[in-house]
Amino acid sequence: MNLPISFLSDFGRDDEFVGVVHGVIARIAPDVRVIDVGHDFAQGDIRAGALALMRSIQYLPQGVALAVIDPGVGTERKAIAARTEWGTLIGPDNGLLAPAVAMVGGADKIVSIENPEVQLPAPGATFHGRDLFGPAAAVIASGQATLEELGPEVDPDSVVPLMLPLVEHSEDAVVGEVLWVDHFGNCQLNITPQDLQLVGIGPGTDIVLKIGSAEFAIEWVDAYGNVEEDEGLLHIDSYGQIAVAVRNGSAVDSYPLAAGTAVTIRSGRPGLQILSG
Amino acid sequence: MNLPISFLSDFGRDDEFVGVVHGVIARIAPDVRVIDVGHDFAQGDIRAGALALMRSIQYLPQGVALAVIDPGVGTERKAIAARTEWGTLIGPDNGLLAPAVAMVGGADKIVSIENPEVQLPAPGATFHGRDLFGPAAAVIASGQATLEELGPEVDPDSVVPLMLPLVEHSEDAVVGEVLWVDHFGNCQLNITPQDLQLVGIGPGTDIVLKIGSAEFAIEWVDAYGNVEEDEGLLHIDSYGQIAVAVRNGSAVDSYPLAAGTAVTIRSGRPGLQILSG
């Protein structure tokens, strides 16, 4: 049995770190394929990696997900492996795996990776991607070990969660934030189409996007082609979330938005609320 | 049957987009290998991607080329698959595939990818790389579908071409432009060795490289080693085109050149033409 491993980290590409983990996996499990999900997440940005893994997992082949964004390396945080219907997710116990595990229906068992036999001896500090997480992924993917052989079971309630911002609803507005700015400058919000429909906002409604004290009139459209070049829009993005985008442009260049920026979406036109208030 | 897929895009590496397309292909066609040709082309730069694919294709294993640089996503541009002697090229109908198709001898059939059965359902906007182009590449590479099953044939004359700049010849000069600045700062021109020979320019001739109003004396040499360190040169590059390079340096740092810059190459020495004019 050789299941594919999907590998995500903040190792960057300037060093040999990613290649060395590929090498270690190939030495242990020569016939296991490794898919690189991404390695250029900001250093230590657990949230960014966790959200990317959550968005990706349903598109990745069932098998093993190996995720290493680990600012707590060298402290007592656990290394965990979580078995789900999708497969096994392996990484540090810092919230990185939590949203993806939830996305695929939760874990039926989580273990703490402690078995020294599946770890490489390190001449000094442990490089956990190379010496612990990579080998664990390789032995699970190739069927050389079971989940139980990696280490003792841990209580799912003791596993570190990832706190994601909640959406707030008022009578005519939804307050949320930017979850993710993608490579093209599109801003995915934590707001869903259902959130907007609850306050009577839909395609065709007059909509105000409020960022700080600035208000922008914006349309909810089905496709980029429905607005002019360089014009902003709201749409349901390819993951099903509401996103702010700009046709043939970048939303972060056109609006004061970044990952984490709070936004309010309400019905109406810019300024009208103030006048009627 | 499992043919390799060579994959080129402007998705960048900061997000999970490239990895997700790999994942989708692996889910549909687990034994198909994917070679990354490059994903860091400037956003929406169809010409850069088209030229890279044209330069690469004869070095890529016969099979499937999947190319996605798609500023018109969300408009009515077609998604096409072109069958050639090399294999099948898949991407948006915006000129991206055209030079590579021509390089391998033209297409014997082009179809518009419309069959909903080879597309993934999207919860919102279609991410065409993930939901349409990737799956189409996977089913063709693994033999799960024929070209004809992807959708209806389109008239080759209706397919969007890529306009490439033509070289102009005068009695003693050739006017062209920079097609491509590579990672090392070398500037490939649209000028061929034959273009220069037509106006009597060859290795050993006195040559002037004119950029805007600036004139530079330059030599046409066989190898970098034939000029001094940090000195500029013309040579036939590894793709057979005339290129401006600098030994152990970068032509874009030494000359006012960028992709698209017009250049004139003529016999003689800098300034002499003006004096005699």
Added chain:
Amino acid sequence: MNLPISFLSDFGRDDEFVGVVHGVIARIAPDVRVIDVGHDFAQGDIRAGALALMRSIQYLPQGVALAVIDPGVGTERKAIAARTEWGTLIGPDNGLLAPAVAMVGGADKIVSIENPEVQLPAPGATFHGRDLFGPAAAVIASGQATLEELGPEVDPDSVVPLMLPLVEHSEDAVVGEVLWVDHFGNCQLNITPQDLQLVGIGPGTDIVLKIGSAEFAIEWVDAYGNVEEDEGLLHIDSYGQIAVAVRNGSAVDSYPLAAGTAVTIRSGRPGLQILSG
């Protein structure tokens, strides 16, 4: 027989160079797997690539290492293949392979790659990664050629070495330098734990890190968790060398360090040496 190829270069990712070498290998040896060790080393930085290959090689699957950082391309430097117990290392004869060859116990035979049958014809300048090194790696990895068939044997003493800085010891101090700044800003030194122990420095000792005329008190600890957030430390890194690091931070941001910076490590406290001198 199909051995994996581990591939390292300074080609970057902005062009199709890396993908084209993958393509060439796949055309010659369709069942050979290629692991990317890294392609974003600084242009022409032989030392950085040589050190990365040396650090990596014991973690890479035995087979073929293909390394191309080649500022001397177009001069008369040789192209070599070195057979070791680990496998075959292939690259330019400029010192790039030397530390890795030494790390795996030396070469039992080195040849100059000259056989035109394992080279691709180039329409102009030879792109050695594509036309010479890649094909040589492919035929060796797939067993289509023996080392001897690549070209004539060369005298190991004629092969270009890589000069690495030596550590100097005085009675109470060790003088060395930064070998490598990694993606996280950690600074690996050419100093080993044994070097420090020879002058009576160990975990728990008062230690001074001297950089230029600046002196810093620093601790040698086992784990990042043993110092406060944002505090500097010395430790044995995951390759067994002494490194300067900062907990949840970057050593190059906290200290005036870069690759090649000279450092002195001595017992004592900052300033005390001057007072007692």
